[in-house]
Amino acid sequence: MALAPTLPRRRPLPTPAGTARAARRRAALHWVAVHSTAVAAALFFLLPFVFVFLTSVMTDHQALTSDLWPQHWQWSNYGKVWHTPGFLTWWRNTLLYATLGTVLTVVSSLPVAYALAKFRFRGRNLALMAVVAMMMLPPQVTVVPMYLFWAKQLHLTGSLWPLIIPMAFGDAFTIFLLRQFLLTIPKEYVEAARIDGCGELRTLLRVVLPMAKPAIAAVALFQFFSCWNDYFGPQIYASENPDAWTLSYGLESFKGAHHTNWNLTMAATLLVLAPVIVLFFFAQRAFVEGVTLTGVKG
Amino acid sequence: MALVNSALPPALRRKRRRERARTLAFLSPWLVGFGVFFLYPLVSTVYFSFMHYDGFAAPTFAGLQNWDYVFTKYPFFWQGLGNTLWLVVVMVSLRVLFGLGIGMLVTKVKSGSGFFRTAFYLPYLAPPVAATMAFAFLLNPGTGPVNHLLGELGLPQPGWFTDPSWSKPALTLLAMWGIGDLMVIFMAALLDVPAEQYEAAELDGAGSFQRFRYVTLPNISPIVVFAVVTGVIQAMQYYTQAIVAGKVASGVIGGSGQQFEPGYPHGSTWTLPQMVYSLGFQRFDTGSACVVAVILFALSMAFTGVLLRRKSGFLAED
Numbered sequence: 001m002a003l004a005p006t007l008p009r010r011r012p013l014p015t016p017a018g019t020a021r022a023a024r025r026r027a028a029l030h031w032v033a034v035h036s037t038a039v040a041a042a043l044f045f046l047l048p049f050v051f052v053f054l055t056s057v058m059t060d061h062q063a064l065t066s067d068l069w070p071q072h073w074q075w076s077n078y079g080k081v082w083h084t085p086g087f088l089t090w091w092r093n094t095l096l097y098a099t100l101g102t103v104l105t106v107v108s109s110l111p112v113a114y115a116l117a118k119f120r121f122r123g124r125n126l127a128l129m130a131v132v133a134m135m136m137l138p139p140q141v142t143v144v145p146m147y148l149f150w151a152k153q154l155h156l157t158g159s160l161w162p163l164i165i166p167m168a169f170g171d172a173f174t175i176f177l178l179r180q181f182l183l184t185i186p187k188e189y190v191e192a193a194r195i196d197g198c199g200e201l202r203t204l205l206r207v208v209l210p211m212a213k214p215a216i217a218a219v220a221l222f223q224f225f226s227c228w229n230d231y232f233g234p235q236i237y238a239s240e241n242p243d244a245w246t247l248s249y250g251l252e253s254f255k256g257a258h259h260t261n262w263n264l265t266m267a268a269t270l271l272v273l274a275p276v277i278v279l280f281f282f283a284q285r286a287f288v289e290g291v292t293l294t295g296v297k298g
Numbered sequence: 299m300a301l302v303n304s305a306l307p308p309a310l311r312r313k314r315r316r317e318r319a320r321t322l323a324f325l326s327p328w329l330v331g332f333g334v335f336f337l338y339p340l341v342s343t344v345y346f347s348f349m350h351y352d353g354f355a356a357p358t359f360a361g362l363q364n365w366d367y368v369f370t371k372y373p374f375f376w377q378g379l380g381n382t383l384w385l386v387v388v389m390v391s392l393r394v395l396f397g398l399g400i401g402m403l404v405t406k407v408k409s410g411s412g413f414f415r416t417a418f419y420l421p422y423l424a425p426p427v428a429a430t431m432a433f434a435f436l437l438n439p440g441t442g443p444v445n446h447l448l449g450e451l452g453l454p455q456p457g458w459f460t461d462p463s464w465s466k467p468a469l470t471l472l473a474m475w476g477i478g479d480l481m482v483i484f485m486a487a488l489l490d491v492p493a494e495q496y497e498a499a500e501l502d503g504a505g506s507f508q509r510f511r512y513v514t515l516p517n518i519s520p521i522v523v524f525a526v527v528t529g530v531i532q533a534m535q536y537y538t539q540a541i542v543a544g545k546v547a548s549g550v551i552g553g554s555g556q557q558f559e560p561g562y563p564h565g566s567t568w569t570l571p572q573m574v575y576s577l578g579f580q581r582f583d584t585g586s587a588c589v590v591a592v593i594l595f596a597l598s599m600a601f602t603g604v605l606l607r608r609k610s611g612f613l614a615e616d
Contacts, residue, residue: 034406041400042417045475049420051443052432066441108327115324121317127325134336136602138535140571141595142339144346144578144587148353149339169331200320229425231538232571236579248427255431255546262435272428280423284416 056267063263077267081254087268089243090250097160097234097246098227104167105174105223106216112170113178114204118190128179134172143236150237158241163233167223174219181215182208217286221279228276247272340595347588357584364585368593372586374565374573379593381466382569385536389470390529397480397525398518404481405488415485422478426538433472434459434546459547462566469539469567480525487521488514530601534594537571570594 055063056077058070081087115121116128150162185208193203209216231248238244245253251272258264306314322329347364351357368375400418407414421429436444437458445455458468495513504512515522544562560576561568570590578587 031408034403035409038403038407038410038414041403042414045417045421048432048436048475051436055435064441066443066446068443068446108331111324112328115321119317119321119324121321130332130336131328133599133602134332136531136598137336138531138571138594138598140535140537140574141591141598142336142343143574144584144591145339145342146335147579148342148584166331166335168327169335170328175328200324225423229427231427231542236575248425251427251431252542252545262438262441265431266435269428269431273424276423276425277420280420 052266052269055262056264056270058263060261060263063261074263077263078271081264081268081271084254084257084268086242086245086250087254090245090247093160093238093244094228094246094248097164097230098224100164101167101227102220102223104164105171106220108168108170109174109178109219110209110212110216111204113175113182114208116175117179117182117185118187118208131172131175131179135176139232143232147236157237159244160234160238160246162237163227163230171223174223177219177222178212178215181212185211214286214289217283218289221283221286224279225276343588343591343595345588346584347592349585351584352582353584354582360585364589368586368589374561374568375590377565378561378568378570378573381565381567382534382536384466385469385533385569386530388466389473389536390526390533392470393473393477393480393529394522394525396474397477398484398522400477400481401484401488404485418481419478422476422481424476427542429472429476430539430542431546433468433475434543437468437471438547459543460563462564465543465547465563465566469543472539472543480529483521483525484518487518491517527601527604531598534598534601535571536569537575540567540569541572541575543567570597 051068054068054070057073057075058067058077059072059074062071116124116131146162147157151157154162156162156165189207189211190203193207198206229248230246231252234244234246234249238246238249251268254268255265346357348360348362349357350360350363404411404415404418424432436442439445439455439457439460442458444458448455456464458464491514495517496509499509499513541558541560544560544567545558548558548562560572571594573590574587574594577583577590
């Protein structure tokens, strides 16, 4: 008893066997509760994919009913969608838009992000604020004058160029994310390279670039996905010319043409979705890291 | 500054000049982009908001007529603003709460966490048009699987995208399906909370709610602010899902002849960005479209200001 005051008061007393069993039972219940919630959530997230897939292989007739399970697995629906006039064109356009857009964005944004992260110059904070303002700007704010600019000055509407060309001049979101990452590279590396006589461009390409590979992969993926998913841009600039449509824009018109055929529409939906999912499984790491990057400095 | 500069030895001054040229060179792509794709159209939007212009005849000065038209005569302005604010308040808060909940769930899962993470994340990747089409099918009132299941369970079967009082909740459901981005951000933040703090709280006898309230929440509050502000910005831009859902549910798809009036049903999914599109590109009323664009700009920058003002370290140096 004399020792009691010196013991930390909060320490739990030695547990008798009964309490330990209760604790174990509580832990088991907790495990079940957590995992059954997780299973319910997984159903919410995954069942839509399942229903979409099941409908996509139904016959035209069955797709009009409220059946959930296909009677005949009509795989030819996918062939039908694939051979829809225009589908391959949309596919090619989307790929061109996303690939070219991603390459241009990364090449033009990296030096800007590097300058904002590692150079000291007057107006740097102002420039940074401008980047953030650009990042937050809804595209609809500037779309009217931009459309007039591309239509009347450059006569490039009816194509995807009004969407691709601006990406050669840096993308605010990419600049911002890359800067956030480049800040984490210790300046000793950069200084050491300078002392070794590297110019800034050499430092960027030989020293910083290899270290920034994961971040570059992440922003490239983001950009690729945002081009792939873009609907507003193609709707504004490409809708007047079906040869310039992208998958996202074409998918909608596909629904128009196959008004009542949910099976074909869902097959087309899955064909638009599939490449994104496949790409994700190949680059899962980079992607999740990238999403975290957007929030790290939050 | 000039005085200090001229007092420098010439070699140093030359170095300064070289550094400035180098900085300019690195920034140049973006400086051009900022001028041509941000400043110019922004100034131009403000300019056109005071002009009559149909895209063909030369613009003529309109004074405040467009502004007056949008605020007092255009019948759909207040409805669109109201819907946008509904999305900002309801959709954003539900998404943040749900994202936090799913993030916490994923950190607690012991078995199969890889599977659950992927499952929860996957819908976020679905292209918005594809996801909206999928939901338009799942939630279609006639033969959709969701109402089919609700019917089996004896529950009411709402009209979802075809019912004005259910269309925004349906869009919110779609937004919650794609919660993956918030889940990952919250998950990372939750894993960063120091474990000692939980242990200390537990020794103090704190229950699980108190642990959440006094340990978890203070630690992740910057991320919550980040999620709210970026969510608000996204809600202000909310366009694709609303317009596609309206088109599919109404059965009117643009293109050949038919023109779709966004906002179906009864303007319940009609938002500010769609207003810019409809006024500018369907009615060729450039002036009024630019008025709405300026309002959209002002609202977005107000919210961005909140983000930058906070000492949340959003722009932290290191």
